[in-house]
Amino acid sequence: MSIAESTAAVLKNIESVALQAGRDPHEIHLVAASKMNDAARVQQAIKAGVSICGENRVQEMLEKNSQGAYEGAKLHFIGHLQKNKVRQVVGLAELIHSADSLPLISAINKEAEKKSIVQDILLEVNIGNEASKSGFSPDEICGILAEISGFSSVRVRGLMAIPPICGISSENRPYFERMKQLFVDNREKKYDNVCMDFLSMGMSGDYQEAIACGANMVRVGSAIFGARIYK
Numbered sequence: 215m216s217i218a219e220s221t222a223a224v225l226k227n228i229e230s231v232a233l234q235a236g237r238d239p240h241e242i243h244l245v246a247a248s249k250m251n252d253a254a255r256v257q258q259a260i261k262a263g264v265s266i267c268g269e270n271r272v273q274e275m276l277e278k279n280s281q282g283a284y285e286g287a288k289l290h291f292i293g294h295l296q297k298n299k300v301r302q303v304v305g306l307a308e309l310i311h312s313a314d315s316l317p318l319i320s321a322i323n324k325e326a327e328k329k330s331i332v333q334d335i336l337l338e339v340n341i342g343n344e345a346s347k348s349g350f351s352p353d354e355i356c357g358i359l360a361e362i363s364g365f366s367s368v369r370v371r372g373l374m375a376i377p378p379i380c381g382i383s384s385e386n387r388p389y390f391e392r393m394k395q396l397f398v399d400n401r402e403k404k405y406d407n408v409c410m411d412f413l414s415m416g417m418s419g420d421y422q423e424a425i426a427c428g429a430n431m432v433r434v435g436s437a438i439f440g441a442r443i444y445k
Contacts, residue, residue, distance in 0.1 A: 217255060220438050221246075221262035224421075228432070231425045242425055243412070245290055247435030249274065250442045253283035259438055260287045268292035268311070268433055272299040279306065292433055294348065297321045305329050311374045311414055311433075314338040314348040316361060319368060326367035332407075334371045336414055339396065341389045342378040349375070352396050356403075363405040370405075372412030372431075373397050377420075386420050387427060394428035 215223070224244065232239040245268040248256045256267055256278065267284050269275035270293030279289070291307035297318055303310060304325040313319050313335040326333040337358060340349035350358055355373070362370060373396065377389035393415055401410040416424025418437035425432065436442060 217258040217439060218262040220440070221259055221264055224434055224437050225263055227422055228425060231422045235426050237425075241430050243431040245292065245414075245431060245433045246287075246438050247292060247417070247433045248278075248283075248439065249293075249435060251439045253278050253281040255439060256283040257285070260285070264438070266290055269307075270294075272302050275306070276302060300325050304333050305331055308334060309371060309412075310335045312336075312338050312348075313368075313370075314340075314350065316358065319362060319365065323365040323368045332367055332369050334369050336372050336374040336412060337370060339373055339375045339393065341375040341393055344378055347376070352392065355396060355400055359400060359403050359405060359408055363407060365407060368407060370408045370410075372410050372414065373400075374412075374414040376417070377415070380420075384423060386423055390415055390420075390424050390427035390429065397428070 228242050228244060229239040232242050243266060245266045246259050246264040247268045249270045264287060266288045268290040288308045290309045290311060291303050292311040295303060295310060295312050295318060300321045304322055322333055337355060338349035339352055340347050341352060343351060375393050377386045380386050397410060397413045412431045413429050414431040415429045416432040418434050421432040421434055
């Protein structure tokens with residue numbers, strides 16, 4: 215299928231799953247994970263209905279941004295962010311999905327303060343407690359929100375998670391359900407810089423399961439652009 219056809223199919227699937235779950239399809243935000251796709255292909259997706267693009271790599275994001283890849287869409291950073299790359303991302307990406315440690319969030323806050331902006335972030339949760347993955351443990355989130363409340367130039371907009379790799383999408387349901395409960399439990403925190411708007415979980419292989427469990431933001435790459443070919 216073409217990118218336009220694939221995008222239409224994903225959007226239709228999102229609408230169908232949302233309606234089956236008794237939810238408004240318009241509350242589900244599709245982030246097109248455009249890693250390893252050039253500016254022209256990203257523009258094809260935007261013209262087909264993508265309103266948010268997500269990039270994993272800082273250098274690739276900067277190069278494609280200079281080529282006008284994201285014109286007509288919002289830009290999110292969805293990959294692992296190193297502290298030495300914070301300066302290049304803060305203020306360019308509307309939302310950083312991968313705020314996975316207090317030192318990183320502190321660096322984001324300092325850079326945003328320098329630029330006189332407030333940077334929106336999601337807290338990355340290591341929902342499977344995997345040693346190979348970064349992120350906060352579920353039990354840490356409440357305390358982390360309290361600590362971040364002292365930061366003046368970041369705003370927590372929600373939570374993000376990537377569950378353990380499973381053979382079939384339904385095996386991720388317990389992780390998605392736990393994330394939804396964690397999201398709900400922390401939604402009412404009364405901090406000036408915490409607005410629990412987004413629960414970002416689900417990718418090409420399991421975004422429909424994630425939506426059924428409560429996700430309102432999904433990061434979809436290969437289902438839109440086709441399988442990535444790694445050299």
